[in-house]
Amino acid sequence: MPEIIPVESLTDNYIWILCDDSREGVWVVDPGDNNPVEAWLEENNRQVEGILLTHHHWDHVDGVAALCGPNTPVIGPAGNRFKGTTRVVDEGDQVSLPWCDLQVLSVPGHTLNHIAFYAAGGFETPVLLCGDTLFSAGCGRLFEGTPAQMLDSLQKLNRLPGDTAVYCTHEYTLANLAFARAVEPENQAVLAYLEQCQELRLRDKPTLPSNLRLERNINPFLRSGEPGVQESCSRQFTQPVTTNQQCFALTRQWKDNFKAPDQ
Numbered sequence: 001m002p003e004i005i006p007v008e009s010l011t012d013n014y015i016w017i018l019c020d021d022s023r024e025g026v027w028v029v030d031p032g033d034n035n036p037v038e039a040w041l042e043e044n045n046r047q048v049e050g051i052l053l054t055h056h057h058w059d060h061v062d063g064v065a066a067l068c069g070p071n072t073p074v075i076g077p078a079g080n081r082f083k084g085t086t087r088v089v090d091e092g093d094q095v096s097l098p099w100c101d102l103q104v105l106s107v108p109g110h111t112l113n114h115i116a117f118y119a120a121g122g123f124e125t126p127v128l129l130c131g132d133t134l135f136s137a138g139c140g141r142l143f144e145g146t147p148a149q150m151l152d153s154l155q156k157l158n159r160l161p162g163d164t165a166v167y168c169t170h171e172y173t174l175a176n177l178a179f180a181r182a183v184e185p186e187n188q189a190v191l192a193y194l195e196q197c198q199e200l201r202l203r204d205k206p207t208l209p210s211n212l213r214l215e216r217n218i219n220p221f222l223r224s225g226e227p228g229v230q231e232s233c234s235r236q237f238t239q240p241v242t243t244n245q246q247c248f249a250l251t252r253q254w255k256d257n258f259k260a261p262d263q
């Protein structure tokens with residue numbers, strides 16, 4: 001059975017490595033820094049077979065050139081800061097890896113050309129590599145897209161099966177949960193998951209991957225249709241909140257300026 005292994009990079013990025021025991025070649029997702037990947041390859045006696053990119057930000061692509069041999073496939077969205085993409089993909093495209101077929105989803109919002117990769121089979125559960133779109137208990141900042149675009153993108157991801165494992169690219173979970181608790185102080189699932197993640201981080205373990213079923217219960221950005229979240233936004237911004245889209249936009253704005261009480 002293939003595995004997906006996190007390599008810590010920069011301050012709080014994860015570079016995900018798709019690999020299995022019987023194969024020397026591995027696929028690397030969003031290498032913003034080549035150094036920790038090279039260290040992992042050396043330690044595990046592996047080689048880069050291909051690279052997947054979700055979006056153009058430097059902390060996702062700046063290690064690509066150093067990891068590429070002359071024929072290494074680099075598969076990613078249009079308009080990348082890394083100029084050597086060998087195959088540009090978009091919504092509806094398929095990417096075949098040694099272990100699975102990945103379906104490409106267009107998920108604009110954090111950046112306009114952001115994509116995600118989804119594997120329905122090949123791993124223990126369905127797998128979603130979603131870059132900086134969906135985080136555990138959060139979502140990416142809107143650097144290029146509108147709230148409506150991001151909400152559409154998150155709803156697209158949310159239609160995938162509940163047991164889909166969510167491989168986001170930052171360890172932001174504790175800060176996101178502090179915000180989720182501010183939005184929904186009575187949400188027991190948030191409180192329980194916060195405790196679980198605090199425990200993991202104390203032991204220096206990743207809180208990822210998450211899964212969609214959990215995110216539906218704890219992630220305020222997937223819960224903009226919940227009356228409790230709408231009421232909370234309405235109180236915070238002292239205005240009536242009646243639609244998902246309005247609730248989502250206000251929640252994003254709230255998070256942009258949020259400082260956790262204990263930070």
Ligand SMILES: [Zn+2]
Binds near residue numbers: 055057110132
């Ligand atoms: Zn980004």
